[in-house]
Amino acid sequence: MPIKIEEDKLKEGLLGLVVALVEIIAEVLKLQAIRRMNDGLSPESIERLGQNIFEIFQTIEQIKKEQGLEESVNIIRENLDGVIDEFLDTLVNPEE
Protein backbone atom coordinates (compact mmCIF):
# COMPACT_ATOMS: atom_id res chain seq x y z
CA MET A 1 0.00 0.00 0.00
CA PRO A 2 1.57 3.32 -1.00
CA ILE A 3 2.04 6.06 1.61
CA LYS A 4 0.21 9.13 0.32
CA ILE A 5 2.09 12.39 0.51
CA GLU A 6 0.51 15.45 -1.11
CA GLU A 7 2.96 17.20 -3.42
CA ASP A 8 2.23 20.69 -2.13
CA LYS A 9 2.88 19.47 1.36
CA LEU A 10 6.08 17.65 0.49
CA LYS A 11 8.12 19.37 3.20
CA GLU A 12 5.53 18.58 5.85
CA GLY A 13 5.27 15.03 4.55
CA LEU A 14 9.00 14.45 4.52
CA LEU A 15 9.55 15.98 7.93
CA GLY A 16 6.53 14.06 9.20
CA LEU A 17 8.02 10.82 7.91
CA VAL A 18 11.34 11.52 9.64
CA VAL A 19 9.61 12.37 12.93
CA ALA A 20 7.35 9.28 12.62
CA LEU A 21 10.43 7.08 12.19
CA VAL A 22 12.21 8.75 15.12
CA GLU A 23 9.07 8.21 17.20
CA ILE A 24 9.03 4.51 16.29
CA ILE A 25 12.72 4.17 17.19
CA ALA A 26 12.04 5.92 20.53
CA GLU A 27 9.25 3.44 21.23
CA VAL A 28 11.57 0.53 20.51
CA LEU A 29 14.10 2.11 22.92
CA LYS A 30 11.39 2.40 25.53
CA LEU A 31 10.46 -1.28 25.12
CA GLN A 32 14.10 -2.26 25.48
CA ALA A 33 14.39 -0.10 28.59
CA ILE A 34 11.34 -1.80 30.15
CA ARG A 35 12.89 -5.17 29.39
CA ARG A 36 16.19 -4.16 30.99
CA MET A 37 14.34 -2.71 33.97
CA ASN A 38 12.67 -6.08 34.54
CA ASP A 39 16.02 -7.85 34.11
CA GLY A 40 17.24 -6.28 37.35
CA LEU A 41 18.76 -2.89 36.53
CA SER A 42 19.69 -0.81 39.60
CA PRO A 43 17.13 1.79 40.74
CA GLU A 44 19.54 4.63 39.83
CA SER A 45 20.03 3.26 36.30
CA ILE A 46 16.28 2.80 35.86
CA GLU A 47 15.70 6.41 36.89
CA ARG A 48 18.42 7.71 34.54
CA LEU A 49 17.20 5.59 31.62
CA GLY A 50 13.61 6.64 32.25
CA GLN A 51 14.56 10.32 32.42
CA ASN A 52 16.51 10.14 29.14
CA ILE A 53 13.75 8.38 27.24
CA PHE A 54 11.15 10.70 28.73
CA GLU A 55 13.16 13.66 27.42
CA ILE A 56 13.40 12.11 23.93
CA PHE A 57 9.59 11.82 23.84
CA GLN A 58 9.20 15.37 25.13
CA THR A 59 11.50 16.65 22.39
CA ILE A 60 9.60 14.73 19.71
CA GLU A 61 6.31 16.16 21.00
CA GLN A 62 7.80 19.66 21.00
CA ILE A 63 9.04 19.34 17.39
CA LYS A 64 5.64 17.99 16.27
CA LYS A 65 3.87 20.90 17.93
CA GLU A 66 6.25 23.60 16.68
CA GLN A 67 6.20 22.33 13.10
CA GLY A 68 2.47 21.50 13.07
CA LEU A 69 3.23 17.87 12.31
CA GLU A 70 0.86 16.08 14.69
CA GLU A 71 -1.65 15.17 12.01
CA SER A 72 0.83 14.17 9.30
CA VAL A 73 2.81 11.99 11.76
CA ASN A 74 -0.44 10.28 12.80
CA ILE A 75 -1.42 9.63 9.17
CA ILE A 76 2.04 8.27 8.30
CA ARG A 77 1.99 5.97 11.33
CA GLU A 78 -1.51 4.72 10.51
CA ASN A 79 -0.34 3.97 6.96
CA LEU A 80 2.75 2.18 8.25
CA ASP A 81 0.55 0.18 10.63
CA GLY A 82 -1.60 -0.79 7.64
CA VAL A 83 1.46 -1.92 5.65
CA ILE A 84 2.70 -4.01 8.58
CA ASP A 85 -0.78 -5.47 9.21
CA GLU A 86 -1.02 -6.51 5.57
CA PHE A 87 2.47 -7.98 5.67
CA LEU A 88 1.75 -9.96 8.84
CA ASP A 89 -1.59 -11.13 7.43
CA THR A 90 0.18 -12.44 4.35
CA LEU A 91 2.70 -14.23 6.53
CA VAL A 92 0.04 -15.78 8.77
CA ASN A 93 -2.55 -16.54 6.06
CA PRO A 94 -0.59 -16.95 2.84
CA GLU A 95 -3.54 -18.64 1.09
CA GLU A 96 -5.96 -15.66 1.47
Place this chain on the structure above:
Amino acid sequence: MPNEIDSKLSGRYIYGIIPSVTGFQTTGIDGNPVYLIFYRDIAALVHSCHPKAYQSSNREQVENWLRQHQNVLDEALKHTNSLIPMSFDGIIDGSSISDPDDILKQWLQERYILIKDLLEQLSGCVEYGIKIYCSNEMLTAKVTKENPEIVGLNDRLMSMSKGTAFLFQSELSQKIRKAVAAECQILGNEIIAKIRQVVIDLKENKLDKEVSCSQRAILNLAVLANQDKAEIIGDLLENLQTSGHYNVVFTGPWPAYNFVKDLN
Protein backbone atom coordinates in the same frame (compact mmCIF):
# COMPACT_ATOMS: atom_id res chain seq x y z
CA MET B 1 -38.22 -1.85 -20.05
CA PRO B 2 -35.89 -4.79 -19.46
CA ASN B 3 -33.27 -5.72 -22.04
CA GLU B 4 -33.81 -8.88 -24.06
CA ILE B 5 -31.77 -12.02 -23.55
CA ASP B 6 -28.91 -11.94 -26.02
CA SER B 7 -27.79 -15.55 -25.97
CA LYS B 8 -25.15 -14.80 -28.62
CA LEU B 9 -23.08 -12.95 -26.04
CA SER B 10 -20.45 -15.41 -24.93
CA GLY B 11 -20.23 -14.62 -21.19
CA ARG B 12 -22.57 -15.89 -18.50
CA TYR B 13 -22.75 -13.92 -15.27
CA ILE B 14 -23.72 -16.30 -12.44
CA TYR B 15 -25.75 -15.07 -9.47
CA GLY B 16 -26.23 -18.39 -7.75
CA ILE B 17 -27.49 -21.96 -7.95
CA ILE B 18 -30.90 -23.17 -6.82
CA PRO B 19 -33.01 -26.32 -7.08
CA SER B 20 -34.97 -26.20 -10.37
CA VAL B 21 -38.01 -23.94 -10.22
CA THR B 22 -40.48 -22.75 -12.79
CA GLY B 23 -41.79 -19.28 -13.45
CA PHE B 24 -38.72 -17.45 -12.22
CA GLN B 25 -38.40 -14.07 -13.88
CA THR B 26 -36.41 -11.04 -12.89
CA THR B 27 -33.84 -8.57 -14.09
CA GLY B 28 -30.29 -8.37 -12.83
CA ILE B 29 -27.28 -6.14 -13.29
CA ASP B 30 -27.89 -3.21 -15.66
CA GLY B 31 -31.44 -4.46 -16.30
CA ASN B 32 -30.30 -7.68 -17.96
CA PRO B 33 -32.95 -10.40 -17.91
CA VAL B 34 -31.99 -13.26 -15.59
CA TYR B 35 -32.78 -16.78 -16.73
CA LEU B 36 -32.11 -20.30 -15.54
CA ILE B 37 -29.71 -22.81 -17.05
CA PHE B 38 -30.84 -26.26 -15.94
CA TYR B 39 -28.95 -29.44 -15.30
CA ARG B 40 -31.11 -32.30 -13.95
CA ASP B 41 -32.90 -30.84 -10.91
CA ILE B 42 -30.61 -27.87 -10.29
CA ALA B 43 -30.31 -24.55 -12.07
CA ALA B 44 -27.90 -21.63 -12.32
CA LEU B 45 -29.24 -18.07 -12.27
CA VAL B 46 -27.48 -16.18 -15.03
CA HIS B 47 -27.60 -13.34 -17.49
CA SER B 48 -25.83 -13.12 -20.84
CA CYS B 49 -23.00 -10.67 -21.05
CA HIS B 50 -19.65 -9.99 -22.62
CA PRO B 51 -16.98 -12.12 -20.93
CA LYS B 52 -15.58 -9.06 -19.24
CA ALA B 53 -15.57 -8.18 -15.53
CA TYR B 54 -17.87 -5.45 -14.23
CA GLN B 55 -15.38 -2.86 -13.09
CA SER B 56 -15.75 0.81 -12.40
CA SER B 57 -13.95 3.48 -10.43
CA ASN B 58 -17.35 4.99 -9.68
CA ARG B 59 -18.29 3.78 -6.20
CA GLU B 60 -21.98 4.51 -6.69
CA GLN B 61 -22.01 2.41 -9.84
CA VAL B 62 -20.37 -0.54 -8.08
CA GLU B 63 -22.76 -0.28 -5.14
CA ASN B 64 -25.64 -0.27 -7.61
CA TRP B 65 -24.33 -3.45 -9.27
CA LEU B 66 -23.93 -5.12 -5.87
CA ARG B 67 -27.50 -4.17 -4.96
CA GLN B 68 -28.79 -5.55 -8.25
CA HIS B 69 -26.84 -8.79 -7.68
CA GLN B 70 -28.38 -9.04 -4.19
CA ASN B 71 -31.88 -8.30 -5.55
CA VAL B 72 -31.68 -11.29 -7.89
CA LEU B 73 -30.80 -13.56 -4.95
CA ASP B 74 -33.61 -12.07 -2.83
CA GLU B 75 -36.03 -12.68 -5.68
CA ALA B 76 -34.78 -16.27 -6.05
CA LEU B 77 -35.38 -16.90 -2.35
CA LYS B 78 -39.06 -16.15 -2.93
CA HIS B 79 -39.19 -19.21 -5.21
CA THR B 80 -37.02 -21.63 -3.27
CA ASN B 81 -35.78 -22.13 0.27
CA SER B 82 -32.30 -23.17 -0.74
CA LEU B 83 -29.73 -21.11 -2.58
CA ILE B 84 -25.99 -21.20 -3.17
CA PRO B 85 -25.02 -17.57 -3.66
CA MET B 86 -22.11 -16.63 -5.89
CA SER B 87 -19.93 -13.61 -5.27
CA PHE B 88 -20.26 -10.50 -7.38
CA ASP B 89 -18.61 -10.61 -10.81
CA GLY B 90 -18.49 -14.37 -11.35
CA ILE B 91 -18.49 -14.70 -15.14
CA ILE B 92 -17.91 -17.81 -17.22
CA ASP B 93 -16.39 -17.30 -20.64
CA GLY B 94 -18.14 -19.51 -23.16
CA SER B 95 -16.55 -18.04 -26.29
CA SER B 96 -14.88 -21.35 -27.15
CA ILE B 97 -18.14 -23.16 -27.96
CA SER B 98 -21.20 -22.38 -30.04
CA ASP B 99 -23.72 -22.32 -27.18
CA PRO B 100 -22.19 -20.70 -24.06
CA ASP B 101 -25.04 -22.14 -21.92
CA ASP B 102 -23.49 -25.57 -22.52
CA ILE B 103 -20.30 -24.66 -20.73
CA LEU B 104 -22.33 -23.80 -17.64
CA LYS B 105 -24.33 -27.03 -17.92
CA GLN B 106 -21.06 -28.90 -18.02
CA TRP B 107 -19.83 -26.93 -14.98
CA LEU B 108 -23.01 -27.91 -13.10
CA GLN B 109 -22.67 -31.52 -14.23
CA GLU B 110 -19.11 -31.79 -12.94
CA ARG B 111 -20.13 -30.48 -9.50
CA TYR B 112 -23.60 -31.98 -9.32
CA ILE B 113 -23.15 -34.08 -6.16
CA LEU B 114 -21.30 -31.30 -4.34
CA ILE B 115 -23.98 -28.78 -5.28
CA LYS B 116 -26.84 -31.10 -4.31
CA ASP B 117 -25.26 -31.71 -0.89
CA LEU B 118 -24.72 -28.03 -0.34
CA LEU B 119 -28.29 -27.15 -1.39
CA GLU B 120 -29.55 -29.70 1.09
CA GLN B 121 -27.38 -28.31 3.89
CA LEU B 122 -28.50 -24.76 3.18
CA SER B 123 -32.16 -25.66 2.80
CA GLY B 124 -34.31 -23.38 4.97
CA CYS B 125 -31.20 -21.57 6.23
CA VAL B 126 -30.08 -18.01 5.97
CA GLU B 127 -27.03 -16.12 7.09
CA TYR B 128 -26.96 -13.32 9.64
CA GLY B 129 -24.15 -10.92 10.38
CA ILE B 130 -23.40 -10.15 14.02
CA LYS B 131 -20.90 -7.50 15.05
CA ILE B 132 -20.30 -6.81 18.71
CA TYR B 133 -18.46 -3.83 20.12
CA CYS B 134 -17.51 -3.09 23.68
CA SER B 135 -16.72 0.17 25.44
CA ASN B 136 -12.96 0.70 25.77
CA GLU B 137 -13.54 2.56 29.00
CA MET B 138 -15.44 -0.36 30.52
CA LEU B 139 -12.75 -2.85 29.47
CA THR B 140 -9.90 -0.72 30.82
CA ALA B 141 -11.76 -0.09 34.09
CA LYS B 142 -12.43 -3.83 34.46
CA VAL B 143 -8.81 -4.93 34.00
CA THR B 144 -7.43 -2.03 36.06
CA LYS B 145 -9.65 -3.12 38.93
CA GLU B 146 -9.45 -6.88 38.62
CA ASN B 147 -5.99 -7.77 37.28
CA PRO B 148 -3.70 -8.16 40.35
CA GLU B 149 -0.51 -7.37 38.41
CA ILE B 150 -1.99 -4.13 37.09
CA VAL B 151 -3.42 -3.18 40.48
CA GLY B 152 0.05 -3.76 42.02
CA LEU B 153 1.86 -1.64 39.39
CA ASN B 154 -0.70 1.14 39.81
CA ASP B 155 -0.13 1.25 43.57
CA ARG B 156 3.68 1.37 43.22
CA LEU B 157 3.49 4.14 40.63
CA MET B 158 2.34 6.72 43.20
CA SER B 159 5.63 6.75 45.10
CA MET B 160 8.08 6.71 42.16
CA SER B 161 10.36 9.46 40.89
CA LYS B 162 9.80 10.89 37.40
CA GLY B 163 12.10 8.75 35.23
CA THR B 164 11.19 5.47 36.91
CA ALA B 165 7.49 6.37 36.89
CA PHE B 166 7.70 7.05 33.13
CA LEU B 167 9.00 3.53 32.42
CA PHE B 168 6.56 1.91 34.86
CA GLN B 169 3.67 3.89 33.37
CA SER B 170 4.67 2.64 29.90
CA GLU B 171 4.86 -0.92 31.17
CA LEU B 172 1.49 -0.50 32.82
CA SER B 173 -0.07 0.73 29.54
CA GLN B 174 1.39 -2.31 27.77
CA LYS B 175 -0.04 -4.67 30.37
CA ILE B 176 -3.43 -2.97 30.24
CA ARG B 177 -3.48 -3.32 26.43
CA LYS B 178 -2.65 -7.03 26.68
CA ALA B 179 -5.15 -7.60 29.50
CA VAL B 180 -7.88 -5.81 27.51
CA ALA B 181 -7.16 -8.00 24.47
CA ALA B 182 -7.35 -11.12 26.66
CA GLU B 183 -10.57 -9.88 28.26
CA CYS B 184 -12.10 -9.31 24.79
CA GLN B 185 -11.20 -12.88 23.90
CA ILE B 186 -12.91 -14.20 27.04
CA LEU B 187 -16.03 -12.08 26.54
CA GLY B 188 -16.11 -13.01 22.84
CA ASN B 189 -15.87 -16.73 23.63
CA GLU B 190 -18.68 -16.45 26.19
CA ILE B 191 -20.93 -14.77 23.64
CA ILE B 192 -20.00 -17.30 20.93
CA ALA B 193 -20.92 -20.17 23.27
CA LYS B 194 -24.40 -18.66 23.76
CA ILE B 195 -24.92 -18.00 20.05
CA ARG B 196 -23.76 -21.51 19.07
CA GLN B 197 -26.73 -22.95 20.94
CA VAL B 198 -29.21 -21.37 18.54
CA VAL B 199 -27.42 -21.53 15.18
CA ILE B 200 -26.36 -24.31 12.83
CA ASP B 201 -22.93 -22.99 12.01
CA LEU B 202 -20.83 -19.99 12.90
CA LYS B 203 -17.84 -18.34 11.32
CA GLU B 204 -15.56 -15.75 12.88
CA ASN B 205 -14.50 -13.06 10.44
CA LYS B 206 -11.77 -10.46 10.77
CA LEU B 207 -12.49 -7.77 13.30
CA ASP B 208 -13.03 -4.21 12.17
CA LYS B 209 -10.04 -1.99 12.77
CA GLU B 210 -10.39 0.55 15.57
CA VAL B 211 -13.97 1.75 15.18
CA SER B 212 -13.63 4.79 17.42
CA CYS B 213 -11.65 5.77 20.49
CA SER B 214 -14.51 4.68 22.71
CA GLN B 215 -15.49 1.41 21.05
CA ARG B 216 -13.57 -1.77 20.40
CA ALA B 217 -14.71 -4.57 18.10
CA ILE B 218 -14.77 -7.90 19.91
CA LEU B 219 -16.68 -10.11 17.47
CA ASN B 220 -17.49 -10.18 13.79
CA LEU B 221 -19.56 -13.27 13.10
CA ALA B 222 -21.44 -14.81 10.25
CA VAL B 223 -23.97 -17.34 11.48
CA LEU B 224 -26.00 -19.87 9.55
CA ALA B 225 -29.41 -20.41 11.07
CA ASN B 226 -32.86 -21.66 10.27
CA GLN B 227 -35.08 -18.88 8.98
CA ASP B 228 -37.37 -19.21 12.00
CA LYS B 229 -34.52 -18.61 14.47
CA ALA B 230 -34.18 -14.88 13.72
CA GLU B 231 -36.28 -13.87 16.69
CA ILE B 232 -34.37 -16.10 19.14
CA ILE B 233 -31.02 -14.74 17.93
CA GLY B 234 -32.45 -11.21 18.06
CA ASP B 235 -33.61 -11.70 21.68
CA LEU B 236 -30.23 -13.05 22.72
CA LEU B 237 -28.46 -10.07 21.16
CA GLU B 238 -30.95 -7.64 22.64
CA ASN B 239 -30.12 -8.98 26.09
CA LEU B 240 -26.44 -8.27 25.43
CA GLN B 241 -27.24 -4.77 24.21
CA THR B 242 -29.45 -3.96 27.20
CA SER B 243 -26.75 -5.15 29.61
CA GLY B 244 -25.18 -1.79 28.74
CA HIS B 245 -21.71 -3.19 28.05
CA TYR B 246 -22.08 -3.99 24.39
CA ASN B 247 -23.14 -2.44 21.12
CA VAL B 248 -24.59 -4.99 18.76
CA VAL B 249 -25.10 -4.74 15.01
CA PHE B 250 -27.33 -7.50 13.68
CA THR B 251 -27.86 -7.73 9.91
CA GLY B 252 -29.61 -10.09 7.53
CA PRO B 253 -31.07 -12.33 6.47
CA TRP B 254 -28.44 -12.76 3.75
CA PRO B 255 -27.79 -15.59 1.33
CA ALA B 256 -25.28 -17.91 2.99
CA TYR B 257 -22.14 -16.44 1.36
CA ASN B 258 -19.90 -17.38 4.28
CA PHE B 259 -20.97 -21.02 4.29
CA VAL B 260 -20.54 -21.88 0.64
CA LYS B 261 -17.64 -24.19 -0.08
CA ASP B 262 -15.36 -23.38 -2.95
CA LEU B 263 -17.03 -24.97 -5.96
CA ASN B 264 -14.03 -24.61 -8.25
